[in-house]
Amino acid sequence: MTAKRNDVAELPGLEAAAALGPTGRPRTAFPVPEPLDSHGPARIITLCNQKGGVGKTTTTINLGASLAGYGRRVLAIDFDPQGALSAGLGVPSHDVTTIYDLMLGTSKDVEGAIHQTSTPGLDVIPANIDLSAAEVQLVNEVAREQILAQVLRKVSDRYDVILIDCQPSLGLLTVNALTAAHGVLIPLECEFFALRGVALLVETIDKIRDRLNPAIRLDGILATMYDARTLHSREVLERVVDAFGDDVLETVIGRTVKFPDASVAATPILAFAPEHSAAEAYRQLARELIHRGAAA
Secondary structure (H helix, E strand, O other): OOOOOOOHHHOOHHHHHHHEOOOOOEOOOOOOOOOOOOOOOOEEEEEOOOOOOOOHHHHHHHHHHHHHHOOOOEEEEEEOOOOHHHHHOOOOOOOOOOHHHHHHOOOOOHHHHOEEOOOOOEEEEOOOHHHHHHHHHHOOOOOHHHHHHHHHHOOHHHOOEEEEEEOOOOOHHHHHHHHHOOEEEEEEEOOHHHHHOHHHHHHHHHHHHHHOOOOOEEEEEEEEEEOOOOHHHHHHHHHHHHHHHHHEEEEEEEOOOHHHHHHHOOOOHHHHOOOOHHHHHHHHHHHHHHHHOOOO
């Protein structure tokens, strides 16, 4: 009997394996999104994970560039005192107005804090080490969890998507980012210790939904630094899918030296190596999020 090519379950052996993505689900050809007739108001997506080194900044840069490539106007917020997002996009973060100044009220000029990047349609508000003092300085402020939301409200009509790149923490800054957000994207390194903290982060999101931001939802868990050659990566990804089901995005970001090379060049990998599989993975991520309704 000839196997039905449109039914993965009936494909034998290697054909079935080839038709499945890394998450074990049938591969989906996410369509190229239609151009937008108008822009705004923005959907705000916070990228967070209390563990460092899981690909938050890399994802913010390249997802932002991918969405901009599909005609979306994107604003990236550097919300990490290390300023890696600013550096990765080639934007100055010293002697300029930063997100810290906007939150503390030392500057009211949100428009003046926005920098264009080398990617058309992708702008950024930078951060530097000053932001590390914000948690202490904001602790006695009224409605301190909502200060970032108030800042972003002033420019949200200009953009389709606002991406917030959080520091590896669940402190007041991250609470601000979650309170401002419509959705959360969790980059998760395919490594055991990264897996352990996801349940705590999901619990934190649930608390934010109950107490501060009823509209927030989990847009997805994004597996990063995946290496199909290692049993460990495959097992971790399998456990994530078992635990979180459809919340795990079909797109998986592989491990490659092209990411640090692109960071040194201060450009998204889509411009640095546009034909590389990692660039295509982020284009697929943008299409998947748009398909899910998680991006404009």
